[in-house]
Amino acid sequence: MAELTRVRECLAQVRDGLRAYRLISAMWIRSLMAYRLSFVMTAIGNFAVTAFDFAAILLMFSQVDRLGGYSLSEIAFLYGATCTSFGLTDLALGSMDRLGKRVRDGTLDTLLVRPAPVIAQVAADRFGLHRLGRLLQASLVLGYALVVLDVDWTPLKVLMVPLMLLCGAGIFAAVFVGGAAFQFVAQDAAEVQNAFTYGGTTLLQFPPTVFAKDLVRGVTFILPLAFVNWLPALYVLGRPYPLDLPTWVAFTPPLVAALLLALAGLAWRTGLRSYRSTGS
Amino acid sequence: MRVRTGRFRLYAAVARGGFRRYATYRTATLAGVFTNTVFGLILAYTYIALWDERPGLGGYDQSQALTFVWLGQALLTVMALMGGGFEGELIERIRTGDIAVDLYRPADLQLWWLATDLGRALFQLLGRGVVPMVVGALVFDLALPTELGRWLAFLLAVLLGALVSFAIRFLVALSAFWLMDGAGTSQVAMLAGTFFSGMLLPLNVFPGALGEFARALPWSALLQVPADVFLGRHTGVDLLRTYAFQIGWAAALLTAGRLLQAVATRRVVVQGG
Numbered sequence: 206m207a208e209l210t211r212v213r214e215c216l217a218q219v220r221d222g223l224r225a226y227r228l229i230s231a232m233w234i235r236s237l238m239a240y241r242l243s244f245v246m247t248a249i250g251n252f253a254v255t256a257f258d259f260a261a262i263l264l265m266f267s268q269v270d271r272l273g274g275y276s277l278s279e280i281a282f283l284y285g286a287t288c289t290s291f292g293l294t295d296l297a298l299g300s301m302d303r304l305g306k307r308v309r310d311g312t313l314d315t316l317l318v319r320p321a322p323v324i325a326q327v328a329a330d331r332f333g334l335h336r337l338g339r340l341l342q343a344s345l346v347l348g349y350a351l352v353v354l355d356v357d358w359t360p361l362k363v364l365m366v367p368l369m370l371l372c373g374a375g376i377f378a379a380v381f382v383g384g385a386a387f388q389f390v391a392q393d394a395a396e397v398q399n400a401f402t403y404g405g406t407t408l409l410q411f412p413p414t415v416f417a418k419d420l421v422r423g424v425t426f427i428l429p430l431a432f433v434n435w436l437p438a439l440y441v442l443g444r445p446y447p448l449d450l451p452t453w454v455a456f457t458p459p460l461v462a463a464l465l466l467a468l469a470g471l472a473w474r475t476g477l478r479s480y481r482s483t484g485s
Numbered sequence: 486m487r488v489r490t491g492r493f494r495l496y497a498a499v500a501r502g503g504f505r506r507y508a509t510y511r512t513a514t515l516a517g518v519f520t521n522t523v524f525g526l527i528l529a530y531t532y533i534a535l536w537d538e539r540p541g542l543g544g545y546d547q548s549q550a551l552t553f554v555w556l557g558q559a560l561l562t563v564m565a566l567m568g569g570g571f572e573g574e575l576i577e578r579i580r581t582g583d584i585a586v587d588l589y590r591p592a593d594l595q596l597w598w599l600a601t602d603l604g605r606a607l608f609q610l611l612g613r614g615v616v617p618m619v620v621g622a623l624v625f626d627l628a629l630p631t632e633l634g635r636w637l638a639f640l641l642a643v644l645l646g647a648l649v650s651f652a653i654r655f656l657v658a659l660s661a662f663w664l665m666d667g668a669g670t671s672q673v674a675m676l677a678g679t680f681f682s683g684m685l686l687p688l689n690v691f692p693g694a695l696g697e698f699a700r701a702l703p704w705s706a707l708l709q710v711p712a713d714v715f716l717g718r719h720t721g722v723d724l725l726r727t728y729a730f731q732i733g734w735a736a737a738l739l740t741a742g743r744l745l746q747a748v749a750t751r752r753v754v755v756q757g758g
Contacts, residue, residue, distance in 0.1 A: 243666065243668065243669075246668075246669050246672075247668065247669075247672070250669070250672040250673075250676070253676055254672075254675075254676060257676060257679065257680050257685060258685070260680070260685075261685040261686050264685075264686050264690065264691060264692070265531075265535055265686065265690075267692045268535070268538075268539050268542055268690060268692070269535060269538040269539050270538075271538060272531070272534050272535060272538065273534045391512055391516070392512070393510055393511075393512035393513040393516065394512055394513070394515070394516040395513075395516065396513065396516035396517045396519070396520045397516045397519055397520065399520050400519055400520040400523040400524070401523075404520065404523045404524055404527060407524070407527050407528075408527045411530075411531050411534070414534075415530050415531055415533075415534040416527075416530045417530065420526065420530070
C-alpha cells in the first residue's frame, strides 16, 4: 500500500514536471513570436549552420566515391539519423548547458524556490523553437537517404528507423542532463559538454570503419554513443558491426537509453543536492 | 612624440587587460582545450579516410592534411571563427547606448577594441592552441616545421590573420548601429567564417571555381593562409605575396571600419541629443 502511494507520488511529480515544462516553453515561444522576423532569421541560421556541415561531406564526395568503404547515401543515412536524434534533444533540452552560468551568477536560486521541478525549469528555460531549423535540415537529409538507399527493407528494418531516432534522442538527453549535473561541480565547463554532444553527433555522422578501434571501443562500452545510430543503422544497412559484436546488439538501444537516463537522473539529483548558492 | 608613446602605452595596457581577462577563466580554458582536442581527433580520422582514398588531395600528403586539422583546432578561438570575441560585448554596448560613454573617452574606438582583441587572441593562442597541437603531434604523424624561420613566418601570418579577423568582426559589430541587434549579422559572419576559412575542409580541396573564389575571400587569411605558411607552401617571393594578400584585406576592411565608425558616431549624437 505504501509503495503504491510512492509510485503515485512519483507519477504526480513527473506530471508536474511536464506541465511546468509545457508552460515555460510556451511562454518562451510567445516571447520569440513577438519578434517574428528575428525568429525566422535565427531558424534559417540554425538550418544553415548544420547544412554547411553536410555541405562539407558533399564536398568530400566531390573528390571521392567512398569514405571508410561507405557510399554517400549510406553516410547521408548515418548523418540524417544522428542529427535528427540530436536535433530532437537539442530542441527539448538545448538550454541545459546554461546551468553552469546559473550556478555561477546565483540565478539558480530563483528556480529552487518555485513550486516546480528544477530540471523542468532548467530544460525549458529560453526554449528555442528556432532550433527546429536544425531538426528540419537533419530530417531532409535523412529523407533523402531513405529514398536513395539501396536496402532490402524488411518490417524489422522499417521499424528500426523510428526506434533508433527516439532511442538516440534519449541517449543524447542523458548526455545533456549528465553534462548539466557535471556543471554543478565545474561551473565553467559548459564546453566539455559540447565535446560529447556536438562532438558525439559529428563522430556518428561517419561510419565506425573510419575511426581507430580504441575510439570505437570507448564510444561503445564507456560512453555508449554507438547505440545512438551506428549499431541500429548498420543493421538496417546490412553492414558488419564494429568490434565483431553479435547481431542482437542492434536491438539494445532502448535498454541502453533507459539505463543512461536513469544514471543521468541520479547524477542530476546528486548535483542538485550538492548545490550551495553563491550568496553569503 | 611623448603623446604618441603615451598612446602606445595605453593600448598596450588595454591589450594586457584583454589577455588577463581571458586568463582568469581557467576551468573554461581547460574545458575548451578538451573540446578542441576531441574535435581534432574526430576530424583527423575522417581526414585519414579521405586521404587514404585520394592520396595527395589538394596538394597535401596525409601528414600535412592532419597538420591542417590540428592547426584549425588551434586557431579556432584565436581567429574567433565561431564567434566569442569582443563583438558580442560591443554590440551589447551599442544596443544599450553605453557606447556613448566610450565615445567620450580620449581613445579611439577601433584601436581600443583592436587592442583588447589582440590581447584575447594571444591568450587563446597560448591557452587553447598549444595543448591540442601537442596532443595531435603525439597521436599522429604531423608535418611540423623544422626551421625556426618558418615558425616565425607562421606567427606573422597568424598576427595578420588576427587583424583581418578583427576587421571583419568590427564591421559586424557596427552593423548593430543600424539593426539594433547583431544576432543576424553575427550568425552570417560565423557561417562564412567556418566555411570560407577552411575550417570545415581545406579550401584547396574545394572543387574548381568554388575553391578559387573561396581562396580570394578575406576569410582564407584566417586559417588557410597561416596553415599553408606553416606547411611551407609559401616561400620566398610567394611568401611576401601571401602577406600582401593578408595586409591588403586587413587594410581594406579596417578602412571600411573607420569610415563606418565615423558615420555611426554621427548617428549616436543624433540619438543621444
